[in-house]
Amino acid sequence: MNRRQLLVALGLGAVAATTDTPTSANAHALVGLEQGNLSGDISMLTRQPSGYVYVRDSIVYRLPRSRKRRMAWTVDDGTSVTMINNYVNWVKQHNLRLTFFVYSDMHGWRTLAAKIRPLVATGQIQIANHTARHPDLTKLSTHQIQKELWDCHKFIVKHYGVDARPYFRPPYGAVNHHVVKAAAAIGYTKPIMWSGTLADATRISTTGIWNNVRQYMGNEVIMLAHANNTQTAHLFARILRRIRSKRLALVTLQDALSPRPKPPSVLHATVSGTSVSLTWSTVTNAQFYEVVYWESGIRKTLTVASRVHTFTGLIPGRQYQFRVASSVFGVKSGLSAGSNFVKIASPTPQPSPSAPEPNPSIT
Numbered sequence: 001m002n003r004r005q006l007l008v009a010l011g012l013g014a015v016a017a018t019t020d021t022p023t024s025a026n027a028h029a030l031v032g033l034e035q036g037n038l039s040g041d042i043s044m045l046t047r048q049p050s051g052y053v054y055v056r057d058s059i060v061y062r063l064p065r066s067r068k069r070r071m072a073w074t075v076d077d078g079t080s081v082t083m084i085n086n087y088v089n090w091v092k093q094h095n096l097r098l099t100f101f102v103y104s105d106m107h108g109w110r111t112l113a114a115k116i117r118p119l120v121a122t123g124q125i126q127i128a129n130h131t132a133r134h135p136d137l138t139k140l141s142t143h144q145i146q147k148e149l150w151d152c153h154k155f156i157v158k159h160y161g162v163d164a165r166p167y168f169r170p171p172y173g174a175v176n177h178h179v180v181k182a183a184a185a186i187g188y189t190k191p192i193m194w195s196g197t198l199a200d201a202t203r204i205s206t207t208g209i210w211n212n213v214r215q216y217m218g219n220e221v222i223m224l225a226h227a228n229n230t231q232t233a234h235l236f237a238r239i240l241r242r243i244r245s246k247r248l249a250l251v252t253l254q255d256a257l258s259p260r261p262k263p264p265s266v267l268h269a270t271v272s273g274t275s276v277s278l279t280w281s282t283v284t285n286a287q288f289y290e291v292v293y294w295e296s297g298i299r300k301t302l303t304v305a306s307r308v309h310t311f312t313g314l315i316p317g318r319q320y321q322f323r324v325a326s327s328v329f330g331v332k333s334g335l336s337a338g339s340n341f342v343k344i345a346s347p348t349p350q351p352s353p354s355a356p357e358p359n360p361s362i363t
């Protein structure tokens with residue numbers, strides 16, 4: 001069975017057969033696939049989905065249904081620094097949302113990190129894991145699979161300050177039970193495939209890319225694009241017009257698959273003098289927390305990076321209650337339930353120097 005037949009058998013058909021083709025640097029990695037030597041258990045992928053399926057065996061192919069028409073634009077690899085930069089400018093200029101699948105050995109992800117980071121903080125750009133060296137994961141041991149993901153993970157934490165979990169895309173879309181299990185064991189529980197592709201991993205004509213845009217763009221589609229050459233940038237304006245004419249909102253995977261983070265649960269507030277120490281539970285991937293409380297009728301908020309904070313100099317005689325919200329990839333949760341009420345003790349009354357002393361001389 002050749003790669004194309006294999007992919008057709010997997011139900012991915014022509015979409016996957018022409019996508020995520022390797023860059024010259026790792027062309028050798030595909031040889032095994034092309035010869036049909038796909039190792040591991042692929043039976044899970046040969047099962048036909050029944051009806052509308054966006055996720056099967058934890059592998060995500062499309063966006064879940066929603067009342068809002070939406071599409072996830074995903075960009076892989078980054079062998080071209082210029083093209084990564086083109087995408088970042090496109091996002092900034094038109095206030096778009098997209099997901100980068102970072103192949104962390106490509107130096108553009110390091111050189112452009114300072115420019116991309118603010119867009120990651122607002123949630124406009126999501127950074128996801130596409131491994132450190134872009135191998136066919138189905139050919140690797142559990143340890144090697146985890147190392148590929150973890151090396152990329154550490155790169156993302158270091159340069160972008162975020163935890164990319166649970167989202168990863170296996171290079172070439174090569175995935176099996178073994179890969180899914182090995183990745184899930186280190187928190188990468190959402191392997192992301194695609195349901196539309198520009199087939200622009202290697203250089204193709206802009207006409208070819210445009211035909212793919214027309215064929216695949218639509219509601220609930222996860223579109224696969226690459227930052228490996230600059231061809232697609234010539235079509236940015238046309239692509240945007242088409243997105244708008246089809247009334248599609250661009251969303252990140254985070255937007256569509258984990259819409260709103262949970263608020264933390266506030267554990268406890270303890271008072272000591274005029275200070276209150278507040279602790280709450282960790283929310284996965286939270287970059288910061290916002291603590292809200294009222295003082296003298298004024299709503300006060302405070303942004304905190306950790307899950308504990310000590311308030312000092314609170315007003316004696318007053319009662320306080322605190323609520324906390326989490327912020328995950330620029331998306332804020334609702335407020336937690338309130339903490340226990342704590343009261344700052346009034347100072348114990350000292351004998352006042354101005355108080356009249358009993359005067360025994362007055363008789």
Ligand SMILES: [Zn+2]
Pocket residue numbers: 020076077103130134171172
């Ligand atoms: Zn790739």
